[in-house]
Amino acid sequence: MWQIIKNEWKFLLRNRALIGISLVFILILAASVYLGSLQSKNQTQQYESAKDHVRKQWESIDAMNPHSAAHYGTYVFKPSNLLSSLDDGVNSVTGNVLRVEGHVQNEMVHSEASQMQTVSKFGKLKGSLILQYILPLLLVFLAFHSVSSEKQSGRLKLLVLQGAQPSSIVWAKTISVWLYGIGLLTLTVLVYALFNPQNISAEVLSRTISFYLSYALFYFIVSGLTVFFSARWQNSTIALTSMLGIWILWSIFLPNIILTSVEKLHELPSRNAFQAAMKEDRSKGIDGHNPSDERAKGLKQQVLQEYGVDSLSQLPINFDGIRMQADEEYGNKVWDKHFGNVREVYARQKQSYQFAGIINPFISLQNASMGFTASDNLHHQEFLLQVENYRRSFIKQLNDKHAYGGSKTGDWGWKADNAFFKSVPDYEYQPASLASVFPYYLTDLLFLSGWTLLVSLLLILGTKKMRVI
Amino acid sequence: MRELNIFVYEWKHFSRNPFKVVALLLFVLASVYGLHNGANLYNEQTSEIDKINQQATEGRQQYLAYYDEGKKGPDNRPWIDLSTPFWAVWYSEIYHFKTPSPALVYSVGQAEQYGFYKRVSFRASPYDADMTKEIANPERLQTGTLDFTFALLFLLPLLLLILLYNLKSAEAEQGFLQLIEVQVASKNTWLLSRIAFYVVLLFIVIIALLVYGAILTPVFSSAFTAFSQMLLYSVLYLFLWSTIFYFILRSGTSIMGNTLKMAGVWLLLSFIVPGTVHQWISLVKPVNLMTDFIDVKRDQRQELFQQPDSITKSQLNTLFPEIVDSPVANDDSKSNFAMNRSFAALENELTKKSIASIEADNNEKNGLVKSTFWFNPVVFFQNHFNSIAESHYDDYQDYRREIQKLIDTQVSTMVLDVWHDVKVDKEKYMEYSNKLSRLP
Numbered sequence: 025m026w027q028i029i030k031n032e033w034k035f036l037l038r039n040r041a042l043i044g045i046s047l048v049f050i051l052i053l054a055a056s057v058y059l060g061s062l063q064s065k066n067q068t069q070q071y072e073s074a075k076d077h078v079r080k081q082w083e084s085i086d087a088m089n090p091h092s093a094a095h096y097g098t099y100v101f102k103p104s105n106l107l108s109s110l111d112d113g114v115n116s117v118t119g120n121v122l123r124v125e126g127h128v129q130n131e132m133v134h135s136e137a138s139q140m141q142t143v144s145k146f147g148k149l150k151g152s153l154i155l156q157y158i159l160p161l162l163l164v165f166l167a168f169h170s171v172s173s174e175k176q177s178g179r180l181k182l183l184v185l186q187g188a189q190p191s192s193i194v195w196a197k198t199i200s201v202w203l204y205g206i207g208l209l210t211l212t213v214l215v216y217a218l219f220n221p222q223n224i225s226a227e228v229l230s231r232t233i234s235f236y237l238s239y240a241l242f243y244f245i246v247s248g249l250t251v252f253f254s255a256r257w258q259n260s261t262i263a264l265t266s267m268l269g270i271w272i273l274w275s276i277f278l279p280n281i282i283l284t285s286v287e288k289l290h291e292l293p294s295r296n297a298f299q300a301a302m303k304e305d306r307s308k309g310i311d312g313h314n315p316s317d318e319r320a321k322g323l324k325q326q327v328l329q330e331y332g333v334d335s336l337s338q339l340p341i342n343f344d345g346i347r348m349q350a351d352e353e354y355g356n357k358v359w360d361k362h363f364g365n366v367r368e369v370y371a372r373q374k375q376s377y378q379f380a381g382i383i384n385p386f387i388s389l390q391n392a393s394m395g396f397t398a399s400d401n402l403h404h405q406e407f408l409l410q411v412e413n414y415r416r417s418f419i420k421q422l423n424d425k426h427a428y429g430g431s432k433t434g435d436w437g438w439k440a441d442n443a444f445f446k447s448v449p450d451y452e453y454q455p456a457s458l459a460s461v462f463p464y465y466l467t468d469l470l471f472l473s474g475w476t477l478l479v480s481l482l483l484i485l486g487t488k489k490m491r492v493i
Numbered sequence: 494m495r496e497l498n499i500f501v502y503e504w505k506h507f508s509r510n511p512f513k514v515v516a517l518l519l520f521v522l523a524s525v526y527g528l529h530n531g532a533n534l535y536n537e538q539t540s541e542i543d544k545i546n547q548q549a550t551e552g553r554q555q556y557l558a559y560y561d562e563g564k565k566g567p568d569n570r571p572w573i574d575l576s577t578p579f580w581a582v583w584y585s586e587i588y589h590f591k592t593p594s595p596a597l598v599y600s601v602g603q604a605e606q607y608g609f610y611k612r613v614s615f616r617a618s619p620y621d622a623d624m625t626k627e628i629a630n631p632e633r634l635q636t637g638t639l640d641f642t643f644a645l646l647f648l649l650p651l652l653l654l655i656l657l658y659n660l661k662s663a664e665a666e667q668g669f670l671q672l673i674e675v676q677v678a679s680k681n682t683w684l685l686s687r688i689a690f691y692v693v694l695l696f697i698v699i700i701a702l703l704v705y706g707a708i709l710t711p712v713f714s715s716a717f718t719a720f721s722q723m724l725l726y727s728v729l730y731l732f733l734w735s736t737i738f739y740f741i742l743r744s745g746t747s748i749m750g751n752t753l754k755m756a757g758v759w760l761l762l763s764f765i766v767p768g769t770v771h772q773w774i775s776l777v778k779p780v781n782l783m784t785d786f787i788d789v790k791r792d793q794r795q796e797l798f799q800q801p802d803s804i805t806k807s808q809l810n811t812l813f814p815e816i817v818d819s820p821v822a823n824d825d826s827k828s829n830f831a832m833n834r835s836f837a838a839l840e841n842e843l844t845k846k847s848i849a850s851i852e853a854d855n856n857e858k859n860g861l862v863k864s865t866f867w868f869n870p871v872v873f874f875q876n877h878f879n880s881i882a883e884s885h886y887d888d889y890q891d892y893r894r895e896i897q898k899l900i901d902t903q904v905s906t907m908v909l910d911v912w913h914d915v916k917v918d919k920e921k922y923m924e925y926s927n928k929l930s931r932l933p
Contacts, residue, residue, distance in 0.1 A: 052765065059772050066779050074782040081792055096791060101782055114631035117606070121783055123622065133622045136780040137634075138606045140858035141886040142875050144767035145637055145647070148775060153768050158760055165753055261659065261748050265512055268756070272651055277523060280639035283632065284530060292628045294541055295608070300548075314569065366628060373630050394632070401631045 028188065028196035029203075032170075036204070042166070046208075049154075049162065053208060054215045056149045060109030061219040063148075067104035074101050075450075083446050087439035090426040091348055094419050097125030100411045100451050102132065105398045106223050107231055110216060111152035113399025122408070124415045124451070126352065126422070129359040132408065151212050152393050155239055156386070157275055160246045163205050164267045167250035170197040171490075172260035190255075194487045198244070198251045205243035209236060230458050231396045234465070238392035241472040245385050246271075248479035255487045274386040282380045282387065290372040293365075302362045309354030310347065320347050336433040344434065345427025352419055359412070367405055374401065374464075381471030388468040388475075395465045398455060402464055406456045414451045421448055499683065503690040507656070516655040517698070524644040524702045531598035531640045531882075532709035538593040538609055545588055545610050552586040553926055560919035578910035579834045581917040582903055585925045587613045589899055591892040594883035595710035596719035599703070600642040602884025605634060611896055613929070615837040615903040618844045619893035620786055620851065641706060642878040645727055646871055649695070650734045650759050656691045657738050658752045660684060665746040684742060692735050699727045722881045730874050767872050770865045778858045781851060789840075789847040797839050802832060809835050812842065813905065816912040827914065834911045838904045845897065852890070859886065895932055903929055 036042055078099045085093065100122045108115055119132030147153055171194060174180035183193055213236055217224060249270070253263035293301070310319040327346055328334065336343050374391075381388035394400035431438035507513055559566055559575055566573030566580065575581050591609040608624045611617070626634070637643065661684050664670040670680075677683040703724055707713050712720050738755055745751040797805070809832065810817050821831045866873040879885035906929065915921070 056768075056772070059776065063772065063775050063779075066776060070779055070782060074784050077784055078787070081788075096795070099787055114635045117634040118631050119625065120780055121787070130622055131625060133625045134620075134781065134783050135606065135626075136775070137603070138626070139781055139855050140774070141862055142603060142879060143774060143862055143872060144764075144771040145643070145875070146764055147635070147768060148772040149765065149768035150772070153764060157764055161756065161760065165749075165756075169749065262512075264749070264752060265655065265658070268655070268752075269512070269516070272648075276647060276651075277519070277639075279636055280643070281523075281526065283630070283636050284639055287630050287633050292630070294537075295623075295627050296541060296545055296548075296610070298628055311569075317569065370630060374632070377632070404631060 025192045025196045025199075028183075028193060029200050032197060032200035033203075036166070036200070045162070046204075049159075049208065050211060052149075053151065053154055053212050056154055057109065057151050057212055057215040058219055060112075060148070060150045061216070064104050064106060064109040071101050071103050074099075079450050082448070082450075083442075085445045086442050088445070089436060089438060090345070090422040090429065090440050090444075091126070091436075093440070093445065094126030094348070094422045097123060098418070098451070099123055100414070102407065103453050105403075105455070106220060106228065107235075107397035108150075108399045109220075110150060110212070110235065111393045111397040111399055112147055112150050113394040113397065114401055114404055115399055116147070118404050122411055124411065124418060126348070126419050127355060129355075129363060129412055129415065151216070152397075155209065155212060156389060156393065159205055159208055160243065160275070161271055163201055163243060163246050164250050164264070164271060166204060167197065167201040167247050168254050168264040168267055169260035170201065170251055171255040172257065172263060175258065176260075190490045191484060191487050194251055194255050194483055194490070197254075198248045198483060201247040201251065202244050205247065206240055209239050209243065227455075227457060231398065234458065234462075234469075235393060235396040238389055238396065238469065238472060241469075241476050242385060242389040245472070245475045245479050248476075248483055252479070252482045252486055255490050274384050278380070278384045279387055279390065282384070283377060286373045286376045286380075289376060290369050292369050298362060298366070302358055305358045305361065306355060309358065310350045313351075320350075323347060323350050339433060342427050342429070342431045342433050342435065342438075344436070345423045345425070345429075345431075348426060349420060349423035352416070352423060356416060363412075370401055370405060375467075378467040378471075381468060382474075385472055385475040388471040392465050392468040392472070395461065395468070396458070402461060403456055406461075407453065410453060411451065418448060418451075499677075499686040500690050500693075503687050507691075507694070513656055516652055517694075520644065520648050520652045521698060521702070523639065523648055524641055525705065527639050527641040527644045528598055528702065528706040528709060530638050531601055531706070534601055534604060534638070535593045535595060535597040535710045538597075538604075542590045542592065542610060545590075549586040549588050552584075553922075556584050556586070557919055557922065560922060575922070576917050578907050578915050578917055581922050581925055582907040582910075582929065583614060585903075585922070585929050587899065587903070587926070587929045589613050589892075589896050589930075591889065594719060595707075595712045595714075595716045596723065596882040597884055598641070598706045598710040598712065598882075599719075599723050600878040600882035600884055601638045601640040602642075602879030602882055603886055603889065604882075604884040605629060605638065607889045607892075609892075613896060613899045613903065615841070615900060615907050617896070617900055618790075618841075618848065619896045619900075620783070620848060624893070624896075641702065642875065642882075645699075645730065645878070646875055647763055649731065650763070653691065653695070653731075653734050653738060654752070654755045654759060656694075657688060657742060658755060659748050660687050660742050662742070662746055662748045662751050666748060670746075681743060685739065688735055688739050688742070692731060695731055696728060699731065700724065703727070719881050719883075723878070726874060726877050726881065733870060762869075762871050766865075766869050770862065770869055770872070774858055774861050777861065778854065781854050783851065785847045785850055786844075789843045793843050794840055797836055797843070802829070805832055805836075805839065808839055809908070812838055813908055813912070815909055819909075819912040820914050821912045824914075831911045835908045838908050841900060841904050848897070855886075855890075898933055899929065902933055 078101075082098055085096070088096065102115075102118070102120045102122070105115075116136040119135040121134045122132045123130045146157065171180065174183070174193070180190075180193065184190060213232055216232070250263065250267045253266050254260060257263050257266075310323060311317040314320065323346070324336065324343060327339070327343055328336070331339055331341075333339055377387065378391055381391070391400065395402065425440050425444060429438075429440055429444070556575060564575075566575050573580050573584075575584065589611050591607070593604065593609070597604060606626050608626060611619075611621070611624060661670065661680075664673055673683065674680050703720060707720055737758055741751055741754045741758070745754060816822055821827045862872065862876075876885060880887065906925065910917075917925070
């Protein structure tokens with residue numbers, strides 16, 4: 025079999041058109057990875073500068089009432105992910121700026137896609153665009169006549185007469201084409217490493233290996249299936265058109281249709297309904313800004329009792345801060361319920377979409393690629409959760425300062441000093457580790473492996489009775 | 494007559510090729526699915542607008558009831574006084590909508606990237622967080638909705654590829670191309686006639702699909718121009734690909750070579766060129782993190798409140814010369830309060846300045862995209878289809894401008910009436926509701 029693979033490669037290397045195409049392809053791939061890395065670096069610089077700008081503003085607060093500072097708030101910008109130079113995922117549609125303030129969990133705004141007219145339906149020229157859409161097509165063009173041309177030229181019969189097993193020939197052809205894909209995939213990863221040597225860590229390495237593995241499996245599926253068609257059908261044109269049809273179905277048609285259907289199956293609330301439901305639930309809780317609110321009065325009694333005093337003026341603390349924090353904690357329950365529901369719907373949508381990998385391995389590849397490069401919705405939601413947790417601790421620090429910082433109830437003119445504001449920690453994003461999210465992508469890897477097995481079986485069983493002429 | 498024979502022959506060739514027939518059916522199915530997606534979005538947005546209008550009317554009724562009951566506002570919010578212009582304008586419950594065009598059935602475009610309703614207040618801005626898109630799965634947004642234009646832009650060339658890939662080259666490979674040459678006057682006319690058959694076939698299919706779309710939403714009654722424009726641009730797009738493929742087929746003699754070239758051009762124009770342009774623009778004009786806008790909304794707003802009253806008064810006088818001799822301006826006991834109420838006008842001016850820079854930045858990006866249209870036809874057509882369906886960036890930009898005009902009206906109404914010490918009663922509140930919801 026290795027001899028056949030060697031011969032195949034010799035034959036491929038003699039093909040000037042293929043060498044030309046490969047060179048152009050390598051150039052585009054290298055350029056895409058380079059431009060992707062450059063963009064990530066630019067974005068990181070921009071992110072750092074915006075982050076510093078906002079932090080400086082916070083640290084330069086000379087003196088301010090802590091609750092006014094909660095309304096002043098801060099902003100969190102979505103950091104660029106290093107691996108997003110390989111796959112941009114959902115980054116261009118999710119927004120980049122999140123306001124962190126008291127009383128409310130905000131949503132991310134100002135997405136890149138909303139800042140200009142439509143440019144590219146399939147995203148930027150990143151490694152993933154080429155590796156997902158174009159390279160498989162190239163493999164199809166390499167493989168579709170690999171066996172049928174041997175039949176037509178009579179070489180297949182000759183090989184069988186010389187003792188080669190038809191299945192070995194088919195496997196050798198598959199592996200030859202697959203190795204071509206693997207070569208370009210390896211090159212992509214190497215170029216990526218070349219442009220980002222300082223950022224290579226165990227985490228990046230394990231994510232890149234998983235990314236690599238997913239593509240390697242997919243390329244085997246495409247190569248194997250095309251060679252199978254080439255072996256089964258006398259006419260290579262039918263093999264080509266069948267694989268083109270499959271490629272269109274897998275890459276263009278089904279992902280779009282399935283995702284749209286999945287969104288209809290697990291419906292998300294409209295923004296208006298979502299906001300109205302939160303407003304309704306929120307109105308049932310304590311209103312931090314309204315001392316005459318009945319629930320605030322109840323809390324007042326509880327605190328007075330706790331401190332063993334009769335009136336707010338006798339309290340050694342500022343009850344306004346406690347009321348604000350109670351308002352916040354009630355609000356948090358409301359946000360958890362409603363934002364939690366949305367997250368659950370997203371999770372169900374993702375799960376259903378992942379299961380579509382049974383009929384379309386491209387979907388599994390897309391999910392795995394985005395997931396391993398940390399640019400899918402799961403990682404985005406993880407980022408939003410981290411920011412919300414930060415918001416809660418940020419506001420609590422301000423409310424605690426308001427309550428226990430030395431002021432008395434009703435003293436809205438009291439101000440915390442600059443040292444306090446400087447002591448409030450800035451938001452630091454902790455990227456999710458692969459180990460913590462890997463189970464989510466097992467379904468995708470499982471389906472890719474299942475398809476690999478299925479194609480292998482097709483190659484073994486389906487070519488046993490292959491006609492050699 | 495000879496051309497007619499070629500058409501008849503081609504029809505037989507097409508109808509006996511199940512692969513081509515299935516490809517056409519799949520295209521029709523995808524287009525119908527896309528049209529339904531567009532119609533669903535149109536219906537969803539229309540129904541959401543109706544719901545919000547209903548909620549706004551109910552809200553206004555609630556506030557009108559306070560006037561009837563002689564109350565200043567809700568009991569649990571004693572600081573609200575609906576007899577003052579400040580609170581009456583604040584609670585005028587004005588919404589502005591980006592009403593979907595019935596032509597949305599054809600092209601969803603960027604309709605899912607932006608909000609289509611906005612509660613307008615004198616503290617609002619067209620770049621507020623509530624101007625963001627509807628809640629949607631980001632992965633679906635990234636993949637995009639399969640709408641009719643998706644089928645047209647990306648699947649139509651593929652369908653054409655499947656229908657045309659073996660034209661002439663099949664005869665050449667089977668060795669009877671020379672035989673055909675002696676039978677027809679010109680080989681090129683023969684090829685052109687065969688291609689023309691498929692162009693006519695697809696033209697009929699496109700018309701049928703456009704008419705089907707027009708049945709799903711009131712295109713004929715409300716957006717007939719959009720229908721004719723869609724038809725025109727769809728046909729132009731069909732001609733573009735037919736011409737490209739004609740030249741490929743004319744010059745090539747092998748099925749594989751022709752298919753490879755056709756698929757290559759499709760990949761180039763649909764993926765590589767738009768993807769490269771997108772990447773290039775991201776590098777030249779990176780995503781705007783809106784720090785200028787943030788500064789206005791936060792620090793510069795704080796500074797406004799901290800500036801001396803004399804500066805605030807002078808800024809207000811410049812903006813509204815009518816208040817210089819107003820009754821409140823001459824009453825020291827009321828003028829400070831009126832000044833506090835009028836900060837929204839100064840904030841609005843600051844916001845407008847920062848928005849101008851955001852929009853200039855976005856316009857530069859759009860200029861860059863437009864400058865590539867001559868070698869980026871798919872994106873050119875995509876944006877044209879979006880414009881026809883009123884789902885283009887520019888349509889949402891117009892919507893933002895309308896919102897800004899309504900904000901300006903609210904600001905000036907509120908400020909002028911505060912300084913003229915206007916007392917708001919039920920009639921005045923209703924007058925506000927009417928006046929503030931109309932675009933100047």
